[in-house]
Every structure is written in structure tokens, then in C-alpha cells.
Amino acid sequence: MLQLYTYFRSSAAYRVRIALNLKGLPYASIPVHLVRHGGEQHGADFARINPAHLVPALVDGEDTLSQSMAIIEYLEETHPTPALLPLDAAGRARVRALAQAVACEIHPLNNLRVLRYLAQELKVDEAAKIKWIQHWITLGFTAFEAQLAHSASTGEFCHGATPTLADCCLIPQIYNARRFDTPLEAFPHLLRIEANCLALEAFAQARPEAQPDAA
DSSP states (O other), rough: OOEEEEEEHHHHHHOOOHHHHHHOOOOEEEEOSSGGGGGGGGHHHHHHHTTTTOOOOOEEETEESSSHHHHHHHHHSSSSSOSOOSSSSHHHHHHHHHHIIIIIIIIGOHHHHHHHHHTSSSOHHHHHHHHHHHHHHHHHHHHHHHHTTTTTOOOOSSTTTTTOHHHHHHHHHHHHHHHTOOOOTTOHHHHHHHHHHHSHHHHHHSSGGGGOOOH
């Protein structure tokens, strides 16, 4: 069985959980608490799994994979049905662009280790930290909303009538936005797609509060 090293609040792990569920792939969750005891990801045992000290990591037989986007692409290549990328080149590029807008532009700026650096090294107070998070999420979501609004390829989900890699990335970021009280009223397409996604069992089962380490 696949083994997923995960943390319930990790956006990157969350997007991999969604992909695994959408593809109907059973897996064993191995929680790595990113806060307790200074962060279990820094321990020697996990460092042997991923020297970058980051979740998620996916173990498939003798192969250990890191980086959520690479993991999901691996799942797409090894278990192509149901597909998380469209068949046409332009569609695949669009879905990848939307996914990377979250994974490469928005998420890194509100990642746990960035927030810790702001607080511990730069002595940014809690109010300023929240303002930082809200600023970068809002900036990214504004562009994302416009891309959805201006494309005929937008459907019930980010691209068409079925969830794709873009939705796997978007939903965890909306979760983060809500966690930090980011106003979302200006993003009707995002909220509509969020509702459609969360109505699916694959997304519901991947939610942070549904994870074994959420307690």
C-alpha cells in the first residue's frame, strides 16, 4: 500500500490527499507533526525520508517521492484514470498554470516555515503576520478569479466538468484563506468551485479535520 507522510494542516499534503482520493488509491497516512516538539519533520527518522524536512512524502514500494506537484504528476502517470489533466495540450497547460499559481505563487508565502521566520527572526507581530498572509492570498486569488472568469474552459470546476490538478491545489488554499480570516466575497468563481468540490467525497475525506492527526 502507498504510504503518505502527511500533516493535517499542510496545504501540500492536503492536495496530494485529494488526488489520491480522486483516483481511488488506498494509502496509509503517517502523520508528521510540523509543530510539536519543534517539528517532527526535523527529526533524524524523517530526514531519511525527505532531507528537505518537508511534507508530503509518498512511498510507493522502493520509491520515495517528495514535492506535492511531482507526486501528483507521478500518480497521473502511473494511474491515469480518472485523469487530473485534460487530454489536449492547451488544456493541460491551462490546468498546470492554475495549479502552479497556487503552489508556486500563493502557498510559499504563507507556508509554516516562512511564517516562523517572520515571527522568530524578523520579530513581526501576530497582526502584521496575518496582514502578510491576507495580502498575498488576496493578490493571488484576484488573478485566479480573473483567469476563471475570462475563460470558456471554466466549468463546474476550474477546468470543465470534472476536478483536475487545479482544483486539488485551489481547495487547500481556500482552506488556508478561511483559517486566516481572508475576505473571499470578491471571488465568486472560487467559492462556487469550492462548493462543488467539497460536495464530493474525495475532497471531504481529504479535509484537515477528517485526518487522524487532527485530534
